[in-house]
Amino acid sequence: MKIVELRVHKVAIADPPLRSSYGLHAPYALRCILELKTDDGFTGIAEAHGGDAQGAALESVRGQVVGADPFQVINRLGPLVEADPTGNSADRSQTFLVPGENPYDTGARVFSAVETACFDIIGKAVGKPVCDLLGRARDEVPFSAYPFYKHAGGGGEGDDKREDEYGECLSPETIVRQVVQMRKQYGFASFKFKGGVLEPDIEVETMKALYRELGPDVPLRIDPNSAWTVETSIRVGIALKEELGRGGYLEDPTADIAGMAAVRRGLLKAGVDTPLASNVAVTGFGDIPESVKQDAVQIVLCDHHYWGGMRQVQHLGKLCKTFGLGMSMHSNSHLGISLMAMAHVAAATPHLSYACDTHYPWSQAKDEVVLGGRIKFVNGCVKIPNKPGLGVELDYDQLARGVERYAKCPYRKRDDTAEMRKHVDPNWKRVLPRW
Amino acid sequence: MKIVELRVHKVAIADPPLRSSYGLHAPYALRCILELKTDDGFTGIAEAHGGDAQGAALESVRGQVVGADPFQVINRLGPLVEADPTGNSADRSQTFLVPGENPYDTGARVFSAVETACFDIIGKAVGKPVCDLLGRARDEVPFSAYPFYKHAGGGGEGDDKREDEYGECLSPETIVRQVVQMRKQYGFASFKFKGGVLEPDIEVETMKALYRELGPDVPLRIDPNSAWTVETSIRVGIALKEELGRGGYLEDPTADIAGMAAVRRGLLKAGVDTPLASNVAVTGFGDIPESVKQDAVQIVLCDHHYWGGMRQVQHLGKLCKTFGLGMSMHSNSHLGISLMAMAHVAAATPHLSYACDTHYPWSQAKDEVVLGGRIKFVNGCVKIPNKPGLGVELDYDQLARGVERYAKCPYRKRDDTAEMRKHVDPNWKRVLPRW
Numbered sequence: 001m002k003i004v005e006l007r008v009h010k011v012a013i014a015d016p017p018l019r020s021s022y023g024l025h026a027p028y029a030l031r032c033i034l035e036l037k038t039d040d041g042f043t044g045i046a047e048a049h050g051g052d053a054q055g056a057a058l059e060s061v062r063g064q065v066v067g068a069d070p071f072q073v074i075n076r077l078g079p080l081v082e083a084d085p086t087g088n089s090a091d092r093s094q095t096f097l098v099p100g101e102n103p104y105d106t107g108a109r110v111f112s113a114v115e116t117a118c119f120d121i122i123g124k125a126v127g128k129p130v131c132d133l134l135g136r137a138r139d140e141v142p143f144s145a146y147p148f149y150k151h152a153g154g155g156g157e158g159d160d161k162r163e164d165e166y167g168e169c170l171s172p173e174t175i176v177r178q179v180v181q182m183r184k185q186y187g188f189a190s191f192k193f194k195g196g197v198l199e200p201d202i203e204v205e206t207m208k209a210l211y212r213e214l215g216p217d218v219p220l221r222i223d224p225n226s227a228w229t230v231e232t233s234i235r236v237g238i239a240l241k242e243e244l245g246r247g248g249y250l251e252d253p254t255a256d257i258a259g260m261a262a263v264r265r266g267l268l269k270a271g272v273d274t275p276l277a278s279n280v281a282v283t284g285f286g287d288i289p290e291s292v293k294q295d296a297v298q299i300v301l302c303d304h305h306y307w308g309g310m311r312q313v314q315h316l317g318k319l320c321k322t323f324g325l326g327m328s329m330h331s332n333s334h335l336g337i338s339l340m341a342m343a344h345v346a347a348a349t350p351h352l353s354y355a356c357d358t359h360y361p362w363s364q365a366k367d368e369v370v371l372g373g374r375i376k377f378v379n380g381c382v383k384i385p386n387k388p389g390l391g392v393e394l395d396y397d398q399l400a401r402g403v404e405r406y407a408k409c410p411y412r413k414r415d416d417t418a419e420m421r422k423h424v425d426p427n428w429k430r431v432l433p434r435w
Numbered sequence: 436m437k438i439v440e441l442r443v444h445k446v447a448i449a450d451p452p453l454r455s456s457y458g459l460h461a462p463y464a465l466r467c468i469l470e471l472k473t474d475d476g477f478t479g480i481a482e483a484h485g486g487d488a489q490g491a492a493l494e495s496v497r498g499q500v501v502g503a504d505p506f507q508v509i510n511r512l513g514p515l516v517e518a519d520p521t522g523n524s525a526d527r528s529q530t531f532l533v534p535g536e537n538p539y540d541t542g543a544r545v546f547s548a549v550e551t552a553c554f555d556i557i558g559k560a561v562g563k564p565v566c567d568l569l570g571r572a573r574d575e576v577p578f579s580a581y582p583f584y585k586h587a588g589g590g591g592e593g594d595d596k597r598e599d600e601y602g603e604c605l606s607p608e609t610i611v612r613q614v615v616q617m618r619k620q621y622g623f624a625s626f627k628f629k630g631g632v633l634e635p636d637i638e639v640e641t642m643k644a645l646y647r648e649l650g651p652d653v654p655l656r657i658d659p660n661s662a663w664t665v666e667t668s669i670r671v672g673i674a675l676k677e678e679l680g681r682g683g684y685l686e687d688p689t690a691d692i693a694g695m696a697a698v699r700r701g702l703l704k705a706g707v708d709t710p711l712a713s714n715v716a717v718t719g720f721g722d723i724p725e726s727v728k729q730d731a732v733q734i735v736l737c738d739h740h741y742w743g744g745m746r747q748v749q750h751l752g753k754l755c756k757t758f759g760l761g762m763s764m765h766s767n768s769h770l771g772i773s774l775m776a777m778a779h780v781a782a783a784t785p786h787l788s789y790a791c792d793t794h795y796p797w798s799q800a801k802d803e804v805v806l807g808g809r810i811k812f813v814n815g816c817v818k819i820p821n822k823p824g825l826g827v828e829l830d831y832d833q834l835a836r837g838v839e840r841y842a843k844c845p846y847r848k849r850d851d852t853a854e855m856r857k858h859v860d861p862n863w864k865r866v867l868p869r870w
Binding site: 069078122125126128132133285288292312314315316321322323324350 | 504506507509510513557560561563567568570571572720721723724727746747749750751752753754756757758759785
């Protein structure tokens with residue numbers, strides 16, 4: 001079996017005006033759909049970060065992928081992911097650059113997409129779901145809801161302007177409404193709130209309102225993406241001791257490993273042992289030794305898209321187990337292919353100790369590129385389908401619409417600062433820490 | 436595809452009277468050969484530690500294995516290996532018990548054998564070598580020679596007494612002769628010497644004689660299996676600075692993590708940065724955090740047989756790379772099935788940074804149970820054959836002879852102390868540290 005064709009489809013999908021400390025989501029999120037075809041008629045697919053740079057990076061490995069046996073791709077492309085960039089941890093992190101825009105993990109992102117598509121091919125060729133190729137540890141994967149502060153609007157532009165099922169949510173009450181709506185529709189059993197947008201006291205009040213609404217049995221998390229000082233982080237951690245302390249966590253309250261370690265020390269001193277999670281201070285294997293040494297992060301948020309693929313996530317799971325760290329999964333705006341890939345790798349990672357993040361509720365049926373439409377959640381979980389490979393196929397009509405949307409829209413990379421300047425404040429700058 | 440049959444063949448293979456700090460090898464080494472058969476006619480095989488206890492442990496999982504899809508065995512047996520025993524590190528280590536006799540890693544050993552046989556089945560079913568199922572990183576695997584102090588004799592008993600190609604080797608000169616012979620026959624490019632048997636000064640002299648014979652480009656290692664005090668270990672490390680410093684290492688000179696860390700500190704203080712390797716102080720994932728914290732061990736010697744199988748070795752590889760540790764592979768007396776399994780997992784572990792150990796030269800063609808006879812080494816390497824699965828099949832006549840040998844011989848577990856008492860000193864006791 002040989003790969004005979006590599007195709008990269010750059011698509012744009014409507015994305016609501018979500019806020020974070022990085023700024024504002026553009027009306028379209030960008031994704032790449034990778035298609036690999038073999039000489040014996042199998043097609044493997046994967047979804048990756050989007051935009052021109054990611055697309056070009058995927059195209060750049062054509063010479064190494066075409067002609068290769070899917071089973072041996074790691075042999076040819078392995079150096080991409082094995083050569084973890086080291087150097088300055090802050091440069092490598094997602095402190096300043098949003099996920100998918102950091103040149104330091106381009107190799108890992110490319111490898112991941114190719115590996116996922118190869119596993120899809122192999123699964124189809126041998127008649128097994130991808131998680132069985134990797135070693136299945138569970139049959140369904142719990143996801144966490146991902147409420148955001150947002151402006152009114154459902155994403156899209158011009159004729160393609162979308163319905164907005166949530167409306168403006170910039171207060172505790174509207175976030176509670178958003179969460180109630182999302183819970184009803186998807187059955188999520190845990191909630192991660194994207195903070196770092198309003199004054200910390202308002203965000204604390206938002207979390208307390210969520211806690212009052214959901215009760216003590218629903219784990220809550222808050223993620224301000226490094227927006228806070230060490231002092232503010234400790235203050236918020238203490239204020240939310242009860243709310244985050246029941247199976248939840250405090251994610252990246254402040255920047256970098258030293259900052260996170262200082263927050264941890266401060267919280268422990270105050271008798272608060274809420275774990276700190278990270279996908280900003282810790283974004284690759286190279287960050288882990290220092291983080292472990294300083295006890296900076298107690299939960300690593302992996303992401304097969306930029307940690308170098310599915311096997312690397314499995315390795316990370318064992319590493320986290322070994323060092324007594326928790327593990328969960330980070331997400332970006334994505335479609336059903338990424339969701340299924342996340343589900344398979346999570347199903348094959350025994351140590352996954354917290355429900356995975358997902359942005360899936362923020363995408364719309366109109367943009368979904370998998371045949372049969374949107375993936376279903378039952379009680380907040382995605383069940384591994386009894387189908388070979390990832391268990392999803394491309395809807396080529398929908399794909400063509402996504403490609404057309406990409407061609408028409410002006411966005412070629414994710415730039416949340418530009419959107420803030422356009423729609424909120426022409427002088428907006430990301431300031432870390434802001435509070 | 437379903438597993439319909441599980442068979443455990445307990446075999447005995449002639450083993451020469453090799454010496455180590457554990458005592459003396461018995462005339463027979465014991466191994467278990469595991470055979471799994473599927474409803475569609477595939478047979479997967481694996482080789483494990485031997486004796487009645489290992490055999491019974493393998494038999495004990497029949498209910499979980501028979502009826503299972505080989506792809507999903509991790510799902511059923513995963514808890515065996517995921518539940519790393521914690522508790523007292525010394526109890527779990529191989530400080531007092533030889534590999535294969537520690538009840539704390541029984542689950543990991545059983546899982547490993549079942550997983551290996553399942554990968555053999557899957558490889559055969561999909562027409563791929565096992566290392567390609569795992570992700571191939573290299574096509575051939577370098578092994579290190581494993582010279583031992585030994586008494587005269589080639590193993591076996593009674594009518595089955597064997598030829599001795601090496602004779603008695605209890606002096607520097609005879610060890611040099613042994614190594615020259617082994618190198619000529621197998622082409623090994625690195626050498627690990629089993630010490631902990633004679634006075635440390637004689638062992639230092641033995642290493643110096645090997646170094647004079649082999650020259651500075653051949654990496655040398657010495658492994659006294661915890662026989663020395665911290666002070667002796669440091670003294671030997673300093674004396675062998677040049678001999679071990681060229682790509683070699685000092686393996687388990689003294690017992691436990693604290694002891695190894697003290698040796699490391701002492702050596703660094705004396706300007707000797709020869710890395711310390713271990714498969715005694717560090718024998719499982721649970722030992723690693725403390726070892727990392729204390730910088731006790733710089734090279735982890737894995738062994739898929741008791742680290743919980745092939746995927747666990749891959750996880751360990753990434754963990755070692757992440758923490759800047761080297762990695763190599765430990766060995767026990769074994770046949771060709773284990774050798775091929777070791778070669779496949781090593782081929783699928785990018786970070787394997789030192790040639791693997793092997794006892795293979797100490798076994799004989801008469802005992803080999805793989806069809807076609809002994810596995811070939813070329814320049815000290817085993818090449819991954821272009822065959823599905825492990826690439827070796829059982830020779831059932833040879834297997835029957837091994838089973839008969841087991842039935843006839845009096846040995847039911849490995850007991851190197853009993854052999855020392857029988858043949859060397861009726862009052863012999865393993866004393867740690869001895870020197």
